Amino acid sequence: MKPRTFFYFLREALHGLVRNRVMTLTALGIITIGLFLFGLFFLLTANLHHLTALAWEEVEIRVFLEPTVTNPEKIGAELAALPGVKKVKYVSKAEGAAALEKMLGNRNLFLDGENPLPAAFNLSLQEAADLPTLVRMAEAIPGVEEVVYKQDFVKFLEIAIRIIIICGLALLFLTGFAVLYIIINTIQLTVYARRQEIEIMKLVGATDAFVRWPFVLEGIILGLLGAGLALLILREGYSFLVHRIQFYRRFFPILSGPELEFKLMVVLLGMGLFFGGLGSHVSLKRHLKV
Amino acid sequence: MLIAKNLTKIYNNGVVALDQVSLTVQKGEFVFLVGPSGAGKTTFLNLVIRQEVPSSGLIAVNRQNLAHLKKKEIAFLRRNIGVIFQDYKLLPQKTVYENVAFALEVIEAKARSIKPRVYEVLELVGLLNKANLLPSELSGGEQQRVCLARALVNRPLLLLADEPTGNLDPDTSWGIMELLREVNKRGTTIVMATHNQQIVDRMRRRVIALDRGKLVRDTPKGGYTLET
Ligand SMILES: Nc1ncnc2c1ncn2[C@@H]1O[C@H](COP(=O)(O)OP(=O)(O)OP(=O)(O)O)[C@@H](O)[C@H]1O
Ligand SMILES: [Mg+2]
Numbered sequence: 114m115k116p117r118t119f120f121y122f123l124r125e126a127l128h129g130l131v132r133n134r135v136m137t138l139t140a141l142g143i144i145t146i147g148l149f150l151f152g153l154f155f156l157l158t159a160n161l162h163h164l165t166a167l168a169w170e171e172v173e174i175r176v177f178l179e180p181t182v183t184n185p186e187k188i189g190a191e192l193a194a195l196p197g198v199k200k201v202k203y204v205s206k207a208e209g210a211a212a213l214e215k216m217l218g219n220r221n222l223f224l225d226g227e228n229p230l231p232a233a234f235n236l237s238l239q240e241a242a243d244l245p246t247l248v249r250m251a252e253a254i255p256g257v258e259e260v261v262y263k264q265d266f267v268k269f270l271e272i273a274i275r276i277i278i279i280c281g282l283a284l285l286f287l288t289g290f291a292v293l294y295i296i297i298n299t300i301q302l303t304v305y306a307r308r309q310e311i312e313i314m315k316l317v318g319a320t321d322a323f324v325r326w327p328f329v330l331e332g333i334i335l336g337l338l339g340a341g342l343a344l345l346i347l348r349e350g351y352s353f354l355v356h357r358i359q360f361y362r363r364f365f366p367i368l369s370g371p372e373l374e375f376k377l378m379v380v381l382l383g384m385g386l387f388f389g390g391l392g393s394h395v396s397l398k399r400h401l402k403v
Numbered sequence: 404m405l406i407a408k409n410l411t412k413i414y415n416n417g418v419v420a421l422d423q424v425s426l427t428v429q430k431g432e433f434v435f436l437v438g439p440s441g442a443g444k445t446t447f448l449n450l451v452i453r454q455e456v457p458s459s460g461l462i463a464v465n466r467q468n469l470a471h472l473k474k475k476e477i478a479f480l481r482r483n484i485g486v487i488f489q490d491y492k493l494l495p496q497k498t499v500y501e502n503v504a505f506a507l508e509v510i511e512a513k514a515r516s517i518k519p520r521v522y523e524v525l526e527l528v529g530l531l532n533k534a535n536l537l538p539s540e541l542s543g544g545e546q547q548r549v550c551l552a553r554a555l556v557n558r559p560l561l562l563l564a565d566e567p568t569g570n571l572d573p574d575t576s577w578g579i580m581e582l583l584r585e586v587n588k589r590g591t592t593i594v595m596a597t598h599n600q601q602i603v604d605r606m607r608r609r610v611i612a613l614d615r616g617k618l619v620r621d622t623p624k625g626g627y628t629l630e631t
Contacts, residue, residue: 121508132496309494313494313506314509316454316481316488317505317506317510317557318482318510319509323511
């Protein structure tokens, strides 16, 4: 495409947006709301996901060693190498006893040399580790006596994660379609307002691509502007929220930071771009048949 | 230049607008297409620019069978055909200059060539001094001339004029006809649909008459009606 042609398209697109000011603003408002909701769901899903990830860290697996074991370091290394293991912490016989005594409030539960507790490793897990496999593999390591974990809690978490992901995806798709629908309808209005122009363009020999571009650009500009506005509102609103609940952060581990902002930006702008372009494309299809 | 063989057009609603029409127009000819309202004149012109497709029969422009054109080729076909539409089809929010330049811009003509070309045709149709007015600020005859300027701006091989003197008074009509005669003299083939008897009778050009979709007469240097 020649630069001049591109600028012609851009000028036409901006012209269209400015000329139909009321329509443009209405559309922009609707797109912004749509993308805002989309972003809201995105943040919600991200946070729920974050929560479950944190919960995973709470899942503790205890690997008890056989009393005859003399080389716990080697077993520890093997455990650490298993898929899904995040951290390995060695709990010696004495430490185990101390922990138990502390828990029961009895300072002299065991006499020296009579400690029946086995040495153990506490494993913390990466998110979504395949627990049954992990347990089987850990049990297969020579020197490992028993692997114990809170099965119910883990099951609950697994189901929770699945539900959250499915709900999140469903919501993202739903809002995505809503935004697409809005953009298609908006561009359809613009196309309708300019149908005469399109007809004449086609009759004097403009190619379909040439006719289409200004509208596609118009849709993209609308989509990106809407995304930008939604982003601004979300960012301000979200950082306000984060600020407000700062104090409760320990109980409400809310996500924040530049990485999240970047992700949100990419997702929203991408949505605006994609649906803006696609919407125009779809809207024009019918009108090009001259 | 233009060949139709057994050309038939039946619209979706069942109206037979053209019925087995066969004719040939040579390069450089000036042809009147006459007939009462509803005879199928506009339909014929629409088939020539491939705005409509034939129900059966063949139509070819410049030795190109229009039945086999791809979308892009349709666009290129239209660049060689100028059309004066029965309903003008001027863009109300664009000035005279912009309306004419539009036809060049949208086919990606060289930027430098646009301005001189537009002024050249505006001068030809006598509208240089109204270049910056909107169509709504022009008289009917002037709008018709803008339409002619736009049709000519890309130097078409073939000019189709659909009732170019439609709602104009006789003097203005003759002004338009003078222009068309001039354009034809410069080599452009012209097919003009009309029911303006006076003009046809005085121009003494080839006349093709349609009636209810049928070709009923084709006379060189004829009149509007069959003379005895
Ligand atoms: N798009 C269409 N769909 C259905 N029928 C149509 C369509 N266009 C024209 N017709 C019908 O086809 C017939 C021929 O119409 P056409 O416009 O070709 O006549 P015309 O000779 O140009 O008439 P006029 O002198 O009034 O312009 C008419 O009966 C008309 O109702
Ligand atoms: Mg007609």
